[in-house]
Amino acid sequence: MTEKTPFVDIRHAQKAYGDLEVLKDINLTVSKGEIVAIIGPSGSGKSTLLRAINDLDPLSSGEVLLEGVQVNKTLPHRQYEKHINEMRQHIGMVFQHFNLFPHLTVRENVTMAPKLLKGLSNAEADQLAEEQLAHVGMSERIDYYPSQLSGGQKQRVAIARALAMKPKLMLFDEATSALDPELVEEVNLVMKKLAEEHMTMIIVTHEMDFAASVCDRVIFMDGGVVVEEGPPSVVFQNPTQERTKNFLRKHLAQYAESSK
Amino acid sequence: MDIDLILRVYPHFLKAALVTVELSVLTVLLGLVCGAAAAAARLSRFAILRFIGAAYVSLMRGIPALIFLFLLYFGGPQIGIQLTAFQAGVIGLGINIGAYMTETMRGAIISVDHGQAEAARTLGLSQFQSFRKVILPQAMRLMIRPLGVNINAQIKGTALVAAISVVELTYTAQRYIGSTYKPFEMFFLAGILYLIIITVTGKMISFLDRRVRLP
Ligand SMILES: Nc1ncnc2c1ncn2[C@@H]1O[C@H](COP(=O)(O)OP(=O)(O)OP(=O)(O)O)[C@@H](O)[C@H]1O
Ligand SMILES: [Mg+2]
Numbered sequence: 001m002t003e004k005t006p007f008v009d010i011r012h013a014q015k016a017y018g019d020l021e022v023l024k025d026i027n028l029t030v031s032k033g034e035i036v037a038i039i040g041p042s043g044s045g046k047s048t049l050l051r052a053i054n055d056l057d058p059l060s061s062g063e064v065l066l067e068g069v070q071v072n073k074t075l076p077h078r079q080y081e082k083h084i085n086e087m088r089q090h091i092g093m094v095f096q097h098f099n100l101f102p103h104l105t106v107r108e109n110v111t112m113a114p115k116l117l118k119g120l121s122n123a124e125a126d127q128l129a130e131e132q133l134a135h136v137g138m139s140e141r142i143d144y145y146p147s148q149l150s151g152g153q154k155q156r157v158a159i160a161r162a163l164a165m166k167p168k169l170m171l172f173d174e175a176t177s178a179l180d181p182e183l184v185e186e187v188n189l190v191m192k193k194l195a196e197e198h199m200t201m202i203i204v205t206h207e208m209d210f211a212a213s214v215c216d217r218v219i220f221m222d223g224g225v226v227v228e229e230g231p232p233s234v235v236f237q238n239p240t241q242e243r244t245k246n247f248l249r250k251h252l253a254q255y256a257e258s259s260k
Numbered sequence: 261m262d263i264d265l266i267l268r269v270y271p272h273f274l275k276a277a278l279v280t281v282e283l284s285v286l287t288v289l290l291g292l293v294c295g296a297a298a299a300a301a302r303l304s305r306f307a308i309l310r311f312i313g314a315a316y317v318s319l320m321r322g323i324p325a326l327i328f329l330f331l332l333y334f335g336g337p338q339i340g341i342q343l344t345a346f347q348a349g350v351i352g353l354g355i356n357i358g359a360y361m362t363e364t365m366r367g368a369i370i371s372v373d374h375g376q377a378e379a380a381r382t383l384g385l386s387q388f389q390s391f392r393k394v395i396l397p398q399a400m401r402l403m404i405r406p407l408g409v410n411i412n413a414q415i416k417g418t419a420l421v422a423a424i425s426v427v428e429l430t431y432t433a434q435r436y437i438g439s440t441y442k443p444f445e446m447f448f449l450a451g452i453l454y455l456i457i458i459t460v461t462g463k464m465i466s467f468l469d470r471r472v473r474l475p
Contacts (some may be wrong), residue, residue: 054382081386089384099379102474103397112393113383145475158379165383 005068007032007200008053008169013062015048015224022048022058024224034199037211037232040221041247046204049221050171053202054091055084066090066169087242089117092162096174098154100146106133106157107142110164117165132160136190152183156190163194170194172203176210188214208251212236262445269436270449271283276432277453283346283418283428284457287354294358297392299365313362320359328352333424349421357414364410367397368403401472407463415458429453 006029015023016071022045038046051057053064055072064071071087073080088249101109110132111125120128133139138154146154155175173189176184188210194201195214205211211218211232218235220228220243228241239245301313320328332341333348343351372395380390388446422431433450435444 056378085381085384085386088382091382093379093382095375095379097375099373099375101376101379101394104400113380113385116389116393117384147475161383249292 007067009065011061011063013052015060015153022224026226033200035195035201035215037215037218038212038219038221044221046221047173047225050173050204053171054088054093089165090168092167092170094158094162094172094175098158098176100154100158102146105143105145109157110161114164130163131163137159150183151179152186155187160188170199170201174204177206262442265442266445266449273432273449275455276429280418280426281457283349284415286350287357288414290354291357291361294383295361295365298362302366317359317362320356325356328356350428350453353417358412364406365403368399371402372398379445404469411417412458414441
């Protein structure tokens with residue numbers, strides 16, 4: 001990979017639901033090891049953009065490239081399926097509502113995809129599950145079912161499940177929004193640990209303090225466009241755009257309120 | 261009530277009840293096969309298959325099972341389909357209940373949270389792998405009880421084949437009324453036997469449901 005090829009490259013991303021334009025010509029690059037937060041009001045298109053990166057919500061036009069390879073290729077159905085399944089193995093995703101597989105144990109949640117897609121033996125898969133679950137502090141619950149876990153534990157297992165595929169990039173869509181306040185920290189700690197290991201991460205979040213402490217860059221979206229971006233110190237302390245200021249005023253006030 | 265009469269005829273009713281059980285098992289099996297195929301068709305990405313699946317369901321739910329049975333058994337020879345009454349009963353009722361089972365299965369499949377498929381696809385699983393490993397195991401658990409309702413209806417529905425003279429429980433009751441003139445006893449006995457078959461089946465379904473229930 002040359003200096004010029006960005007790790008993730010989003011070019012002219014545009015997405016419309018009927019007449020509603022949700023993403024309006026978004027251009028964004030992320031370099032390897034970078035940790036990017038996407039913030040913005042509800043409905044601004046954060047999830048849509050994140051989900052366009054692994055083509056879960058396909059763009060109306062524009063391109064997404066991972067290490068120079070186009071993710072959202074237009075191909076005949078079978079070829080597209082083969083291509084996208086291959087690409088998605090490199091892109092981990094963590095959802096707001098965890099989406100753990102309720103019929104599988106924690107161990108099986110983690111090992112299913114590596115076994116199916118990488119042909120791991122049972123022994124190899126077990127070892128992988130043990131490693132990944134140790135990494136997120138969930139070793140003790142390896143043979144539990146998701147319904148027997150707390151929200152924070154579920155999310156940590158979901159992160160381990162994604163990491164078990166050894167992705168190059170991790171996408172987080174409000175990973176802590178569905179959690180009780182006292183469970184947020186355990187998930188944030190896992191994400192911080194990943195940051196220290198230089199995992200490339202794109203994190204949609206409502207937690208401004210987390211974004212400020214963990215991320216290299218903050219992207220503020222509103223109405224389907226990137227209004228402002230920069231290092232957290234700049235975006236949070238000296239925003240230049242009026243819309244950013246308004247948003248931060250509300251959110252930082254809320255934050256101040258809730259942490260009293 | 262003529263208890264002596266009941267005690268005298270009940271071995272014949274037991275034999276007939278076995279035919280009812282046999283009919284139930286075969287029609288339910290055929291119904292499950294038709295239901296699975298049509299549910300797959302209805303969920304296919306090919307419009308033509310979706311249309312065929314939907315047409316089958318509305319056709320079978322739109323005409324009385326008895327008419328379909330008559331069509332097959334009495335009308336069949338006219339278009340070159342020659343079936344015994346038992347065969348016509350199994351095929352006719354099996355295809356008919358299959359339409360209801362289609363909707364049961366489809367309903368269970370689409371009620372699995374969409375996030376499940378998303379999580380599976382995000383990991384890199386193919387559509388088929390995600391269906392096999394993630395959607396289907398959850399849908400199967402969801403469909404056991406509603407399929408139990410279909411099966412319950414089908415067991416009672418086997419009585420229709422009495423109309424084409426298959427010697428099962430209802431037909432047997434009618435035949436004994438002809439010789440004994442005791443309709444109360446005969447239908448009472450048949451009713452009890454249906455009740456037993458249905459209760460046992462219901463227990464088996466509950467057992468299966470509990471066996472596969474998730475913690
Ligand atoms: N499937 C859909 N059909 C139609 N409109 C949609 C669909 N999905 C999202 N939208 C619309 O697209 C816009 C952007 O949605 P998106 O989920 O990306 O916002 P968001 O920034 O993630 O918001 P939130 O903070 O509430 O999660 C919203 O106006 C939403 O109503
Ligand atoms: Mg969102």
